[in-house]
Amino acid sequence: MNIAPLVQARGLGRQFRDGASEKWALQGLELQILGGEKLAVTGPSGAGKSTLLRLLGALDRSYAGELRVNGCELRDLDDRALARFRGQTVGFVFQSFNLLPSYSVGDNLLMPNVLTGALPAADALERARELLDRVGLRACWDQRPLTLSGGQRQRVAVARALLLKPSLVLCDEPTGALDHDTAQQVLDLLDELHAEQACTLIYVTHDERVVARCDRRLQLFDGRMAERQPGGSS
Numbered sequence: 001m002n003i004a005p006l007v008q009a010r011g012l013g014r015q016f017r018d019g020a021s022e023k024w025a026l027q028g029l030e031l032q033i034l035g036g037e038k039l040a041v042t043g044p045s046g047a048g049k050s051t052l053l054r055l056l057g058a059l060d061r062s063y064a065g066e067l068r069v070n071g072c073e074l075r076d077l078d079d080r081a082l083a084r085f086r087g088q089t090v091g092f093v094f095q096s097f098n099l100l101p102s103y104s105v106g107d108n109l110l111m112p113n114v115l116t117g118a119l120p121a122a123d124a125l126e127r128a129r130e131l132l133d134r135v136g137l138r139a140c141w142d143q144r145p146l147t148l149s150g151g152q153r154q155r156v157a158v159a160r161a162l163l164l165k166p167s168l169v170l171c172d173e174p175t176g177a178l179d180h181d182t183a184q185q186v187l188d189l190l191d192e193l194h195a196e197q198a199c200t201l202i203y204v205t206h207d208e209r210v211v212a213r214c215d216r217r218l219q220l221f222d223g224r225m226a227e228r229q230p231g232g233s234s
Contacts, residue, residue, distance in 0.1 A: 087116030091161030
C-alpha cells in the first residue's frame with residue numbers, strides 16, 4: 001500500500017435546498033485515504049454515502065471545506081483539467097452498470113479514452129481487449145450490453161473503469177443488482193485488479209461481504225462520520 005494520502009478532506013460538507021430550508025447531506029468530514037487502500041462507506045439511506053462518492057469523483061464540486069484528490073483541490077480545476085481528472089484519475093463502477101445500450105461492449109470499454117484522448121487510439125484498443133479478456137468476455141466485444149447477463153455487464157463496467165489505470169476506483173453498490181454467486185465473482189475480480197494495479201478502491205455498500213474485504217469502514221450517520229474497522233464495534 002502507498003503510504004501517501006490519495007484523498008484528504010477537511011471540514012468537508014455539502015448542503016442541499018429542501019423546499020424553503022437547507023439541509024446538510026454531509027457536514028464537517030475529516031478524512032484521509034491512503035493510496036492502495038480498500039475502504040467501505042456504509043450507513044443508512046440518506047446518510048450521505050452517494051453524496052460523498054460524487055464529491056470524490058468530482059461529479060459535484062459544490063462543497064464546503066477542503067477536498068484534495070491526488071493533490072488537486074477539486075473546486076479549483078477548470079473544465080479541461082476537470083475532464084482530465086475524471087478520465088485519468090477516477091474510475092466509476094455503478095450498481096446499474098451505466099453502459100450505453102446502443103453501443104457495443106468494445107465501444108463502451110473505449111468510451112473513457114474517446115472522451116479524454118488520454119491514450120493513442122491503438123494503445124487504448126489493445127488495453128481494452130486485454131481487459132475484456134481479463135474479465136472473461138473476449139467473445140463479447142461486438143455484442144450490445146443488453147444481450148449480456150447482469151454479472152457480465154458488471155464485469156464490462158469494471159473493465160471500463162480500469163481502462164486508463166485510474167488511481168481511484170469508486171464503486172456505488174456494485175453488487176446490489178447481482179445474485180450471491182455473481183456478486184462474489186465480481187468482488188473477486190475487483191480484488192484481483194486492485195492488487196495488480198495498486199489503485200485505491202472505495203465501496204459504497206450495504207453488503208457486509210464487501211465490508212469484510214476492506215481495510216477500513218467509514219460509517220455515515222446524518223452526514224457525519226464514525227470510523228470503525230471491518231467487523232469491529234463502533
